[in-house]
Amino acid sequence: MRKKMIAVLFGGCSDEYDVSLQSASSIIENIDSEKYRIIMVGITRQGEWKRYDGGIREIQNDSWMNHASCVPAIISPDRKTRGILVFEGGRIEIVRIDVAFPVLHGRNGEDGRVQGLLEMAGISYIGSGMLSSAMCMDKDIAHRLVSNAGIKTPSSMIIDTELSDEELEKRVLKFKYPLFIKPSNGGSSIGITRVSDRCELKDAVYDALRYDRKVIIEEGVDGFEVGCAILGNGSPMIGEVDEIELSQGFFDNIEKYTLKSSRIHVPARIDTDTTGRIKETAVKIYRILGCKGYARVDMFLTKGGEIVFNEVNTIPGFTSHSRYPNMLKGIGMTFPQIVDELIRSATQE
Numbered sequence: 001m002r003k004k005m006i007a008v009l010f011g012g013c014s015d016e017y018d019v020s021l022q023s024a025s026s027i028i029e030n031i032d033s034e035k036y037r038i039i040m041v042g043i044t045r046q047g048e049w050k051r052y053d054g055g056i057r058e059i060q061n062d063s064w065m066n067h068a069s070c071v072p073a074i075i076s077p078d079r080k081t082r083g084i085l086v087f088e089g090g091r092i093e094i095v096r097i098d099v100a101f102p103v104l105h106g107r108n109g110e111d112g113r114v115q116g117l118l119e120m121a122g123i124s125y126i127g128s129g130m131l132s133s134a135m136c137m138d139k140d141i142a143h144r145l146v147s148n149a150g151i152k153t154p155s156s157m158i159i160d161t162e163l164s165d166e167e168l169e170k171r172v173l174k175f176k177y178p179l180f181i182k183p184s185n186g187g188s189s190i191g192i193t194r195v196s197d198r199c200e201l202k203d204a205v206y207d208a209l210r211y212d213r214k215v216i217i218e219e220g221v222d223g224f225e226v227g228c229a230i231l232g233n234g235s236p237m238i239g240e241v242d243e244i245e246l247s248q249g250f251f252d253n254i255e256k257y258t259l260k261s262s263r264i265h266v267p268a269r270i271d272t273d274t275t276g277r278i279k280e281t282a283v284k285i286y287r288i289l290g291c292k293g294y295a296r297v298d299m300f301l302t303k304g305g306e307i308v309f310n311e312v313n314t315i316p317g318f319t320s321h322s323r324y325p326n327m328l329k330g331i332g333m334t335f336p337q338i339v340d341e342l343i344r345s346a347t348q349e
Contacts, residue, residue, distance in 0.1 A: 016106035183212035183318035240330030243268030
């Protein structure tokens with residue numbers, strides 16, 4: 001039986017480029033070589049696409065693009081090709097693809113752009129579609145849709161035009177501090193600032209505007225963050241609910257990847273009834289936003305037991321210590337089983 005060809009896309013023009021390299025390394029290492037063949041396609045920070053035939057270590061230390069095997073490669077938009085065009089030695093090689101696995105966190109990878117390219121090319125891929133990816137990436141749109149379905153979201157407002165300091169301060173008078181200033185489109189907590197008073201507001205907004213033209217200002221939720229890993233489509237598998245325990249500040253970019261002053265508990269330290277409500281809410285959000293394949297749904301649990309939606313990560317971190325695989329490990333799945341199930345679900349569509 002012919003082995004299916006899996007194209008793993010990694011890197012990308014994104015502030016989350018480094019995270020993509022680590023996630024892709026773990027996924028490549030755990031794809032069953034008895035069942036699948038792999039073609040690795042790296043995208044540099046500058047947006048150059050290259051086929052790569054080297055080892056995982058070079059991906060992990062970001063020297064992959066200097067490997068002798070690297071040659072230019074692109075996804076062909078021609079649906080008859082259904083594959084990748086590799087440019088080598090003055091000729092073009094066509095590599096047919098059965099399934100693409102975009103491991104591209106953040107902009108230009110998780111926001112629907114690559115998904116749209118793959119759909120034009122007629123190539124099946126793992127994860128949410130173009131529209132769903134774009135909606136989940138935009139926190140403002142995701143919150144509006146989820147709120148309209150009756151699920152609570154943080155009190156918030158959008159800044160998408162230039163405001164004077166006085167106008168900005170007037171706009172936030174209705175909110176209670178602390179406030180969280182975020183790029184509406186972004187991930188890994190990059191560009192997010194926790195603001196405790198109005199003196200910090202202006203700089204925080206300007207910082208967020210470095211990453212997106214639309215900034216969301218959210219009122220802090222008095223509670224702690226919980227997450228839910230979902231795998232599949234019609235009747236998806238649901239991992240253990242996890243809980244982020246913070247000793248200070250918030251779960252920013254540094255804490256997410258170092259856990260210097262925080263801990264992640266799997267399963268969360270909550271009762272069975274609350275766990276069930278969180279899972280039910282997570283699946284509802286997953287469906288409202290049209291997700292498929294897999295996603296991590298993040299929510300807050302207030303002191304009064306209320307569930308408040310935070311965000312959906314359609315391409316969550318996928319290292320051996322990342323939250324998403326660890327939540328599924330909590331229900332007995334191994335890392336190779338998770339990867340295999342993702343590929344299987346995409347090939348069955």
